[in-house]
Amino acid sequence: xxxxxxxxxxxxxxxxxxxxxxxxxxxxxxxxxxxxxxxxxxxxxxxxxxxxxxxxxxxxxxxxxxxxxxxxxxxxxxxxxxxxxxxxxxxxxxxxxxxxxxxxxxxxxxxxxxxxxxxxxxxxxxxxxxxxxxxxxxxxxxxxxxxxxxxxxxxxxxxxxxxxxxxxxxxxxxxxxxxxxxxxxxxxxxxxxxxxxxxxx
Amino acid sequence: xxxxxxxxxxxxxxxxxxxxxxxxxxxxxxxxxxxxxxxxxxxxxxxxxxxxxxxxxxxxxxxxxxxxxxxxxxxxxxxxxxxxxxxxxxxxxxxxxxxxxxxxxxxxxxxxxxxxxxxxxxxxxxxxxxxxxxxxxxxxxxxxxxxxxxxxxxxxxxxxxxxxxxxxxxxxxxxxxxxxxxxxxxxxxxxxxxxxx
Numbered sequence: 202x203x204x205x206x207x208x209x210x211x212x213x214x215x216x217x218x219x220x221x222x223x224x225x226x227x228x229x230x231x232x233x234x235x236x237x238x239x240x241x242x243x244x245x246x247x248x249x250x251x252x253x254x255x256x257x258x259x260x261x262x263x264x265x266x267x268x269x270x271x272x273x274x275x276x277x278x279x280x281x282x283x284x285x286x287x288x289x290x291x292x293x294x295x296x297x298x299x300x301x302x303x304x305x306x307x308x309x310x311x312x313x314x315x316x317x318x319x320x321x322x323x324x325x326x327x328x329x330x331x332x333x334x335x336x337x338x339x340x341x342x343x344x345x346x347x348x349x350x351x352x353x354x355x356x357x358x359x360x361x362x363x364x365x366x367x368x369x370x371x372x373x374x375x376x377x378x379x380x381x382x383x384x385x386x387x388x389x390x391x392x393x394x395x396x397x398x399x400x401x402x
Numbered sequence: 403x404x405x406x407x408x409x410x411x412x413x414x415x416x417x418x419x420x421x422x423x424x425x426x427x428x429x430x431x432x433x434x435x436x437x438x439x440x441x442x443x444x445x446x447x448x449x450x451x452x453x454x455x456x457x458x459x460x461x462x463x464x465x466x467x468x469x470x471x472x473x474x475x476x477x478x479x480x481x482x483x484x485x486x487x488x489x490x491x492x493x494x495x496x497x498x499x500x501x502x503x504x505x506x507x508x509x510x511x512x513x514x515x516x517x518x519x520x521x522x523x524x525x526x527x528x529x530x531x532x533x534x535x536x537x538x539x540x541x542x543x544x545x546x547x548x549x550x551x552x553x554x555x556x557x558x559x560x561x562x563x564x565x566x567x568x569x570x571x572x573x574x575x576x577x578x579x580x581x582x583x584x585x586x587x588x589x590x591x592x593x594x595x596x597x598x599x
Contacts, residue, residue: 241588
């Protein structure tokens with residue numbers, strides 16, 4: 202779901218960059234610097250997830266894992282995703298430097314939003330914890346497809362066909378990420394609950 | 403916590419050993435005679451099928467012609483006379499939908515170097531042996547044309563190879579570099595924080 206360089210109009214790019222900068226600022230305030238390594242490791246997970254390809258009919262999509270970052274990191278997902286996207290742009294040539302801000306916002310904003318939406322569920326017992334984390338994983342990708350098609354629409358593409366295509370291609374990705382996020386979250390809350398301080402607090 | 407997350411990371415890295423396709427899109431174009439071949443792909447094996455390619459004048463941005471890639475992600479067109487006349491640099495823009503776009507520029511010097519298109523010249527072979535020896539200038543021209551034709555043929559596979567290399571997927575090197583950067587950045591932040599305390 203990386204948007205390439207040269208597709209979007211300047212106002213869209215600039216507003217994306219501004220929004221992303223705001224998110225990164227919030228993120229840097231919220232980062233628990235004693236656990237900076239777990240932020241880096243989740244960044245690394247996001248970074249390589251883009252290489253895990255899910256075949257969907259004739260097309261293909263890759264994992265994103267933004268929901269997982271949201272559920273573990275909260276606001277810190279912003280800087281974490283930003284750095285991972287920067288490395289993807291530089292090393293893999295996915296996306297590009299001018300679209301970095303908008304791509305960051307498209308991936309990170311749903312992660313943070315889902316984190317707040319499902320936080321009550323995540324705090325409860327085992328069953329609803331898994332369900333909550335599943336929803337975060339699933340919905341974060343869904344919202345990213347909406348944001349991405351929205352950005353494309355603002356630059357000339359028709360919204361509905363683009364959104365529909367992105368949604369269909371990413372359906373299996375949403376399901377996989379929901380399950381992955383559910384399991385990882387349940388696992389972490391059992392063996393290392395202190396890392397999920399943001400949720401428990 | 404770090405120890406506990408490592409199995410997850412290893413799992414992800416293992417997934418890499420399977421052919422990984424991701425959504426970067428590439429276009430690579432080369433000139434053969436008076437035809438331009440464009441190769442478009444998301445990766446080496448995953449080609450852009452039915453993506454639209456627009457050929458623009460690189461200076462003015464005027465669209466000269468447009469086309470659609472076939473099942474192998476290739477699109478070929480003969481260089482328009484207009485481009486030749488105005489000595490345009492050609493910009494090829496690939497639009498593979500859903501925000502995937504890539505560009506490639508072919509400069510005038512790449513296709514307009516010779517006096518005339520090579521392929522057309524070869525259509526009228528000249529009997530070298532029938533030429534009078536004193537007509538050295540003519541002979542030189544004939545040899546030049548022949549050599550040019552052979553060189554174009556010989557170089558074609560090389561150009562294809564370069565096109566394929568251009569579509570290379572990210573490998574272990576890039577992944578390792580990315581991990582290194584991330585750990586490094588985290589390390590620097592941790593160090594700066596610890597000095598503040």
